[in-house]
Amino acid sequence: MSQKCQHEHREPVQLCNLTEQLRAKSRKITGPRQAILEVMSQESHPVTTKEIMAALPTGVCDRVTIYRAMHLLETMELVRRFDFGDGTARFELVRGNTEDHHHHLICRTCSVVIELEECFPSDLEKRIARDSGFQRLSHKLEFFGICPKCQP
Amino acid sequence: MSQKCQHEHREPVQLCNLTEQLRAKSRKITGPRQAILEVMSQESHPVTTKEIMAALPTGVCDRVTIYRAMHLLETMELVRRFDFGDGTARFELVRGNTEDHHHHLICRTCSVVIELEECFPSDLEKRIARDSGFQRLSHKLEFFGICPKCQP
């Protein structure tokens, strides 16, 4: 079945998904949640809760609400969590298929982020699964380096 | 030139390295540091500071000392830091060449760890470097899955 949004007016796909998926789980469509998703839809790289907070109009919601929204959206697979190794979680809106994922390249000096298309080769991953007997394999993978601007 | 230890008596390679490298930096060879390395040399997977603390004879040192030792040993490249995504750093003794590294496969249910030989293909990594203009690329990579014992 198609996932097409039923509304007539134009809205980002994510907000439609949000509405529908929230209803399906008897969760509520609230101002904070819409505002958070609005902010995230304008970001092209993973963002921290602190950054979301800063991008939100003053007083929209508490930081705790953002943490709680991230948990919810993560379980709904509308948002994905990343770890750049600095002790702060980052979140990014899932834009394509839920099954897709991607990785990042981060500058060790200025922290600029590049979105990557390359992924760990699935045949290699299958071999790891076969050799170990593990099932449902997934991976966390991020690259680090020195970006052109930061090179000596 | 060979890295062979000059001492006559038998000691784990790491402790020799420690002694020599510490001298070279005018840092001191202390009881806590030797004890911590002793514990780590008996572990085959990355360990947390809490686990090191627990494995150490009571009263050998404070948890803070372990944190400080990990920082020092990490800069000396005698120890490597890993992140299994649970908010606690893990450390493992570097056993082979300093340039080598490896990754892990962790059970999402029971947390059992498998040491892996597979690594991200270097030709692919070189392509990422070339396409992005980044230099000195490195990567963080860990796999997750369900181990044979935890499978339904």
Next chain:
DNA sequence: TTTTATTTTGCAAATGATTTGCAAAATGAG
């Protein structure tokens, strides 16, 4: 629309890992 059941939220406080300040203790060179 009003009522009612349920979910959310804000705020304060708790948790947990890690870091820092500082004076006392340990180490190693001479």
Next chain:
DNA sequence: CTCATTTTGCAAATCATTTGCAAAATAAAA
């Protein structure tokens, strides 16, 4: 053994994240 330097323990600070709870918001029911 003495002295300069590095380390350590302990308490307190930081920081991200979580939790408890009563008040506020939302959506289903009447």
